[in-house]
Amino acid sequence: MQNSQILSHVITDPNAIENQSLQIIHAKISGKYSGQRENLDIIKRVIHATADFDFLENLSFTENVIFNTREILRAGKNHAIVTDTEMLKSGINKSIAQKFGIEIYCDSSSPEIKLEAQERKITRAIVNIEHAAEKFPNAIYAIGNAPTALIRLCELVQEKAANPALIIGVPVGFVNVIEAKNFLETLANIPKIISRGNKGGSTVACAIVNAILYGL
Amino acid sequence: MQNSQILSHVITDPNAIENQSLQIIHAKISGKYSGQRENLDIIKRVIHATADFDFLENLSFTENVIFNTREILRAGKNHAIVTDTEMLKSGINKSIAQKFGIEIYCDSSSPEIKLEAQERKITRAIVNIEHAAEKFPNAIYAIGNAPTALIRLCELVQEKAANPALIIGVPVGFVNVIEAKNFLETLANIPKIISRGNKGGSTVACAIVNAILYGL
Numbered sequence: 001m002q003n004s005q006i007l008s009h010v011i012t013d014p015n016a017i018e019n020q021s022l023q024i025i026h027a028k029i030s031g032k033y034s035g036q037r038e039n040l041d042i043i044k045r046v047i048h049a050t051a052d053f054d055f056l057e058n059l060s061f062t063e064n065v066i067f068n069t070r071e072i073l074r075a076g077k078n079h080a081i082v083t084d085t086e087m088l089k090s091g092i093n094k095s096i097a098q099k100f101g102i103e104i105y106c107d108s109s110s111p112e113i114k115l116e117a118q119e120r121k122i123t124r125a126i127v128n129i130e131h132a133a134e135k136f137p138n139a140i141y142a143i144g145n146a147p148t149a150l151i152r153l154c155e156l157v158q159e160k161a162a163n164p165a166l167i168i169g170v171p172v173g174f175v176n177v178i179e180a181k182n183f184l185e186t187l188a189n190i191p192k193i194i195s196r197g198n199k200g201g202s203t204v205a206c207a208i209v210n211a212i213l214y215g216l
Numbered sequence: 217m218q219n220s221q222i223l224s225h226v227i228t229d230p231n232a233i234e235n236q237s238l239q240i241i242h243a244k245i246s247g248k249y250s251g252q253r254e255n256l257d258i259i260k261r262v263i264h265a266t267a268d269f270d271f272l273e274n275l276s277f278t279e280n281v282i283f284n285t286r287e288i289l290r291a292g293k294n295h296a297i298v299t300d301t302e303m304l305k306s307g308i309n310k311s312i313a314q315k316f317g318i319e320i321y322c323d324s325s326s327p328e329i330k331l332e333a334q335e336r337k338i339t340r341a342i343v344n345i346e347h348a349a350e351k352f353p354n355a356i357y358a359i360g361n362a363p364t365a366l367i368r369l370c371e372l373v374q375e376k377a378a379n380p381a382l383i384i385g386v387p388v389g390f391v392n393v394i395e396a397k398n399f400l401e402t403l404a405n406i407p408k409i410i411s412r413g414n415k416g417g418s419t420v421a422c423a424i425v426n427a428i429l430y431g432l
Contacts, residue, residue: 007338007342007364007367007368007371010364010367010392010395011391011392012337012338012339012342012364013337013338014333014338014339014340017339017364017391017392020390020391021389021390021391024390024391025390048389048390049388049417050388050415050417051388051389051390051393051413051414051415051416051417052268052415085307086306086307087303087306087307087418087419087422089306090302090303090305090306090307091301091302091303091306091418117230121228121229122223122228122229122230123228123230123233124230126223126228148223148226148228148233151223151226152223155223172265172266172267173237173264173267174236174237174240174241174264174267175227175233175236175237175240176226176227176233177267179226197267198267199266199267199268200267201265201266201267201419202303202307202418202419203303203417203418203419206303
């Protein structure tokens with residue numbers, strides 16, 4: 001099929017679109033962020049994915065978290081990224097993950113987890129995180145949707161059943177969300193990225209994970 | 217595994233969490249929306265997925281679009297929902313879609329589409345939409361990410377190569393996004409839901425599709 005008349009008047013090259021987007025965001029937030037430069041790369045990607053400039057204020061990072069996480073992933077020792085939802089898993093850049101031997105893990109749609117969640121009357125996301133912690137206690141955990149999964153993960157850290165390389169705690173919503181993020185804040189010695197307040201979501205978590213991967 | 221100490225103090229029943237969330241949102245926006253009641257159900261789900269109350273103002277709906285779309289889907293004639301990304305496809309409620317015989321279609325990660333996009337130096341999302349329009353000219357189209365896909369879809373409608381039952385036009389970002397939404401606005405006789413301005417995204421598109429499905 002021929003490229004169309006109207007599309008010939010707009011940029012259609014994917015790399016050019018992305019570069020122009022990031023330049024526009026850069027111009028809008030230039031000089032407004034005082035944290036580490038690597039954090040700003042992540043913030044720009046989150047704003048790129050949401051068009052929501054609140055994330056310039058909302059996102060908090062432990063010291064050197066981006067640099068250290070990339071060093072760990074570059075070292076390439078069978079690392080895993082655990083997600084709370086299939087949707088988040090689906091959005092993560094597979095080709096970079098494969099290149100560095102990183103497994104992307106989420107099992108929350110399996111019949112076994114559905115059944116266990118129904119029997120225990122809890123969210124599938126909690127059961128998924130418990131299973132993940134057994135398999136990958138040192139993984140990167142990205143929680144974009146389910147605050148109960150984040151609470152359970154924090155408990156597992158307290159119980160020394162998990163010791164994640166990074167927790168991305170950006171669940172969204174109005175029930176349990178602030179509580180979950182506050183709980184995560186209390187965990188000493190765990191590298192973390194948190195979206196303070198009610199905002200967050202799968203696209204936010206996905207943008208953070210991919211921004212880390214793009215910098216490898 | 218036993219349910220944990222801290223989780224026993226918060227609501228962990230998924231239905232109870234969802235109900236409480238929607239009640240909180242309802243209380244915050246009560247009396248602030250003057251459109252059709254069915255639209256409000258959709259808006260609440262989008263705010264639930266983003267914690268962003270801007271969507272109370274941003275979302276526009278053609279008349280009776282929710283009622284009519286549900287009637288079409290209930291009639292059950294091999295309908296399809298076409299998405300611009302695998303991530304959006306992944307988030308759509310499969311059990312309801314299956315129950316009503318609705319196919320969820322996105323092929324943007326296939327090797328064929330990657331190759332064609334590279335050769336034509338355009339986004340994979342455009343190629344995916346072109347292929348989808350040939351297969352499913354009357355489908356529901358949900359575009360949460362790629363404005364170029366929405367522009368191409370609008371062109372195909374103008375060329376009478378597609379006649380969607382509904383276009384959900386909620387791409388996010390700073391390049392081509394406003395242009396794509398303005399183009400969609402000009403199409404007469406096409407049922408549509410649009411997020412005005414730069415905001416939108418896969419989670420927004422997903423919340424809209426699922427809100428429609430939950431009401432079937």
